Amino acid sequence: MSFDDMPDLGQMSLPEGPAYAAWAIEQSKLVAKKARIEWDIPYGSDFYQKLDLFLPDDPKATDVPVLIFLHGGAWRHGFKEWNGFMAPHITGLPGIMVSANYRLAPGAKYPKPLEDVIDVIVWVYRNIRRYGGDNRRIFVGGHSAGGHLTALAALKPNLLLAHLVPKDVIKACFPLSAPLDLRLEMCEPGGRRERLIKNFLERDDQDRDASATENVAGNTTPFFLAWGENDLPELLEHNKRMVELMKKEKCVFEHYLYKGCGHFDTHRDCIKPDGVWIKKVREWMTRTPVFA
Numbered sequence: 012m013s014f015d016d017m018p019d020l021g022q023m024s025l026p027e028g029p030a031y032a033a034w035a036i037e038q039s040k041l042v043a044k045k046a047r048i049e050w051d052i053p054y055g056s057d058f059y060q061k062l063d064l065f066l067p068d069d070p071k072a073t074d075v076p077v078l079i080f081l082h083g084g085a086w087r088h089g090f091k092e093w094n095g096f097m098a099p100h101i102t103g104l105p106g107i108m109v110s111a112n113y114r115l116a117p118g119a120k121y122p123k124p125l126e127d128v129i130d131v132i133v134w135v136y137r138n139i140r141r142y143g144g145d146n147r148r149i150f151v152g153g154h155s156a157g158g159h160l161t162a163l164a165a166l167k168p169n170l171l172l173a174h175l176v177p178k179d180v181i182k183a184c185f186p187l188s189a190p191l192d193l194r195l196e197m198c199e200p201g202g203r204r205e206r207l208i209k210n211f212l213e214r215d216d217q218d219r220d221a222s223a224t225e226n227v228a229g230n231t232t233p234f235f236l237a238w239g240e241n242d243l244p245e246l247l248e249h250n251k252r253m254v255e256l257m258k259k260e261k262c263v264f265e266h267y268l269y270k271g272c273g274h275f276d277t278h279r280d281c282i283k284p285d286g287v288w289i290k291k292v293r294e295w296m297t298r299t300p301v302f303a
Contacts, residue, residue: 014039014043014092020084020089025085025275027273027274027275031279035092039092041096046095047067048066049064049066052064054131059127060112060114060130065102067102067105067106067107073143076144076148077107077145077150078106079109080094080153081161082156082157083155083157084115084156085156087115087117087210089156097281097282097289100281109131113160120211121212122213122217122220124211125163129171132149132171151185152186154187154189155189155274158188159189167226183295185234185291185292186234187278187288188238188246188278189236191249192224192248193211193221194225224256227256227259231262233263233300234263235264235288236265236267237288237291238250239268239276240269240270241273242274250266267287267291
C-alpha cells in the first residue's frame with residue numbers, strides 16, 4: 012500500500028515540518044480506510060512519478076470535476092500521502108482528487124519537477140474519463156512548493172499545448188502558502204531561502220523563469236491565492252506581490268489571508284468542510300469561473 016512506500020528523505024527544512032507530516036499521514040490513513048482509491052498509478056518511469064486517485068463514493072458518477080493537488084516540502088521533501096485527509100471534501104461533490112508525487116531536488120532540479128507536474132496534468136487529461144472524471148474541468152493546487160509548481164503550470168500554458176493539450180485545460184489554480192518569487196536577488200546571501208532555491212534550480216539564471224511572479228503577464232486562468240498571517244516572512248512578500256500583479260490582468264482573481272495561521276496551519280485547515288480554501292475550491296469546481 013502507498014503508506015508503506017515512503018523513503019527516508021532526511022531532515023525537513025522547517026522544525027515544525029515533522030509534526031505536520033505525521034499529522035497529515037495519520038489523518039490521511041483514516042480517510043484511506045473508507046475511501047475509493049486507486050494507488051500509485053505511474054505517469055512516468057521514475058519511482059516518484061506516481062499519483063493516487065480519490066474517487067467519488069458512487070462508482071456510477073460520471074463527468075465529475077477533477078482537482079490535482081501537490082504536496083509541499085521545499086522541493087526536496089514530501090509525499091502525495093500527505094494530502095488524503097482533504098479528499099472527502101472533493102469526492103463528496105462528487106469530484107475526483109488526484110494527489111501526485113514529483114521528482115525532488117537535488118536529484119531532479121528545475122525544470123524537471125515542473126515537467127512532472129505538466130505530465131500529471133497531461134495524464135489526467137488523457138485518462139481521467141475512464142474513472143468518471145471530466146477532462147474539460149481540471150483544477151490544480153498545492154501547498155507550499157506544490158502550490159508554486161501548480162501556479163507555474165497554470166501560468167505557462169504553452170507547456171501543455173506542446174503535449175497537444177488545450178491551453179485552457181486548467182480551469183483554476185489554488186496555490187496555498189506558496190513561494191511565488193524565486194529571484195535570487197531578493198534573498199539574503201547564504202540564508203535559508205537562497206540555499207533552498209539554489210538547491211532547486213539547475214542554474215542560478217533560471218530564477219526568474221521559475222518565479223510565478225515573473226510569468227503573470229497575459230494570464231487568463233482564474234486564481235485563488237491563500238496564505239497565513241504568520242506564514243514564512245518571504246511568503247508574505249511573495250503573495251502580496253502576486254496580488255498586485257494579478258490585479259493588472261484580465262482574469263478572475265481572489266485572495267485570502269488566514270488570520271493567526273502559520274505555514275502548516277493553512278493546509279491543516281483543509282480538513283474542515285467549512286474551511287475557507289476548501290469552500291472556495293468546492294464552489295469553483297461546481298461553478299467553474301468564466302475565463303477573461
